[in-house]
Amino acid sequence: MSEPAIIFPADPLNPRRPDPHFAWEARMLRELGGGHHLVDHDALLAGRAEEAVRRVPRDSGPLWYRGWMLPSARYADFAAALTARGGNLLTSAPGYAAAHELPGWYGVFEGATPASAWIPSDGPVAPGPQELAQAASRLGGHGPAIVKDYVKSRKHEWHEACYVPELADLTAVGRVVERFVELQGEFLAGGVVLRRYEEFEGAHTDAGSDAGSGPDGADSTGGPGGTDGAGGRAVEARVWWLDGRPVLVGPHPDAPRQAVEPDLTDIRALVRRLGCRFVTTDLASRADGSGWRVVEVGDGQVSDLPRGIDASGLLAALIAA
Numbered sequence: 001m002s003e004p005a006i007i008f009p010a011d012p013l014n015p016r017r018p019d020p021h022f023a024w025e026a027r028m029l030r031e032l033g034g035g036h037h038l039v040d041h042d043a044l045l046a047g048r049a050e051e052a053v054r055r056v057p058r059d060s061g062p063l064w065y066r067g068w069m070l071p072s073a074r075y076a077d078f079a080a081a082l083t084a085r086g087g088n089l090l091t092s093a094p095g096y097a098a099a100h101e102l103p104g105w106y107g108v109f110e111g112a113t114p115a116s117a118w119i120p121s122d123g124p125v126a127p128g129p130q131e132l133a134q135a136a137s138r139l140g141g142h143g144p145a146i147v148k149d150y151v152k153s154r155k156h157e158w159h160e161a162c163y164v165p166e167l168a169d170l171t172a173v174g175r176v177v178e179r180f181v182e183l184q185g186e187f188l189a190g191g192v193v194l195r196r197y198e199e200f201e202g203a204h205t206d207a208g209s210d211a212g213s214g215p216d217g218a219d220s221t222g223g224p225g226g227t228d229g230a231g232g233r234a235v236e237a238r239v240w241w242l243d244g245r246p247v248l249v250g251p252h253p254d255a256p257r258q259a260v261e262p263d264l265t266d267i268r269a270l271v272r273r274l275g276c277r278f279v280t281t282d283l284a285s286r287a288d289g290s291g292w293r294v295v296e297v298g299d300g301q302v303s304d305l306p307r308g309i310d311a312s313g314l315l316a317a318l319i320a321a
Ligand SMILES: Nc1ncnc2c1ncn2[C@@H]1O[C@H](COP(=O)(O)OP(=O)(O)OP(=O)(O)O)[C@@H](O)[C@H]1O
Pocket: 114, 146, 148, 151, 152, 153, 154, 155, 195, 196, 197, 198, 199, 200, 203, 216, 233, 234, 236, 282, 295, 296
């Protein structure tokens, strides 16, 4: 049986090369003796999966993907287009959705992750006051919370579109949710999620700077609280799991130089129960010292790797899987 190859997004400006964001992973993979193929990410997103995979050779056998996030429906098209060419993405479309979207993994991680309630939506439309009130009451109806969609938050617009100081203030909840939905626009994934806010080590609610921060991780040079560079948010560990084993434990890409040593004792069984082969868990430790919590779960194929991390063990495990 052949070793899995890894598919990376192609550089839009030079389709024969990996996208610059993933070039170092492709290089490391080559040094390990692994093979890669390229996919046209824009074509995938546009729903033209067959065209997107035309550079993947026929009958390429087992395949992993390492690339940009895809909506679950686009991932399903991607998997089907590869199957039609005799390839086999090792994470199935249902497996991807289960790890990538909060409602897919929440049932397994309930109790180990902040309590959450979600409101499915059909496109970028904010839920009405009644739906919000019901979701808030499912979380106990009072106390602080955060807003996100099934996949992402607007953590860089913390006060405006992420943090809710008091769930009982439904007007304020509605305002934050509306702004969140407006900013997500067509990228809103699945629906709106409310999660009970928990105090994590390194976090302070007043400091998630709403101004001047770029996309993912751009504020990693030192938060106002001076804790570690997570910009007022929790210090997180990102654990990479393959077949239920932690193959890489490192910092979250938002604070790539942070040293982290999470306790994985309780998390391991949950990851195994989820049953997805390649996933990440972002873990934060509670400010009161009562242990590690799962902030979110992700599909390992689309989780960002922190710059400078030694990913050779992870990549070697992927091509040996
Ligand atoms: N329930 C919570 N309690 C306290 N802080 C939270 C909670 N949920 C999220 N946060 C904070 O907000 C940040 C963003 O949340 P989350 O990780 O869920 O969204 P994201 O946009 O998917 O982030 P990324 O994909 O970059 O990890 C977290 O890193 C954490 O610091």
